[in-house]
Amino acid sequence: MAIKNKLFDGIVIFVHVVKSGSFTLAADVSGHSTSYISKEVNKLEARLGVRLLHRTTRSLSLTPEGKLYFQLCQQIIEDADQAENAITGNQGEPQGRLRISSPISYGLSNLSPVLSRFTEKYQKIQLELELNDRKVDLISDGFDVVIRATQHLEDSSLISRRITQSEALVLASPGYLAKHGVPKHPYELSQHKIICYSNLKQPNIWLFQDHNGDSIQVHVKSQVLTNNSTLEIALAVADQGIFRVPRFALKDELETGTLVELFSDWPKPPIGVYMVYPSRKHMSAKVRSFIDFVMQELGD
Structure with missing residues (x-):
């Protein structure tokens, strides 16, 4: 594969501009004039065929393309620095x-x-x-x-490297269960107020596995739909419904009895x-x- 002669032209200057927030400060850091910095960024944008920076008289901001390019350029510079250190024997401590x-x-x-x-x-x-x-x-x-x-x-x-494995628990507060009853089977969840986690692909479908290893799908109706497990816990503690959460998200709610585990004798989905x-x-x-x-x- 042919290597483009100007492939890396302007990259270091562009990163200086973004990190410093202005052409003037980037010029001070790099030892060049402000006009040189501006011309280098202009040439880089022309070569790429995209605008990397929004310019006003008072500020600079990255375009979406500029944001991605900046992140990738930072990694290129760090990799190049690491390669140089590896050759010179100057690796030192991670930085x-x-x-x-x-x-x-x-x-x-x-x-x-x-x-x-x-x-x-x-x-x-x-x-x-x-x-x-x-x-x-x-x-x-x-x-x-x-x-x-x-x-x-x-x-x-x-x-990917697995750190650990947790498990998904179905929980509710004693106050909620006293008022609405304790479901004995996952299918009964369809008759309860449910707090659902919105970042799942299908928040309203809860999967279980029975004692025979057969899969069960339960369609629940979300009383509250949220993308935050901390809010789920707070709502459940306030007697607002049943929810499902990884064990690692809990503090001492089970030990203190603030929350009660449902279907504790059922197999728990691994997380x-x-x-x-x-x-x-x-x-x-x-x-x-x-x-x-x-x-x-x-x-x-």
């Missing part, structure tokens, strides 16, 4: 920006105490953690590692917690250190 995405409940309950120890050990890593229950795109959203909790991890070109990262032959030191640290601290 640089590390972007992680995690579900909110898992991030707060399990990951938070681990991250404080990780940042203490690797002080040259600038950690960016986004807690979000939506399914992010690892590549286009610019993350190094994404943590996912799911029953079925989709096949892809990405690499795997995975780290997902790009399929790269040569993993950066910062990503490797994070994966190894999390596995050591939380892995089963």
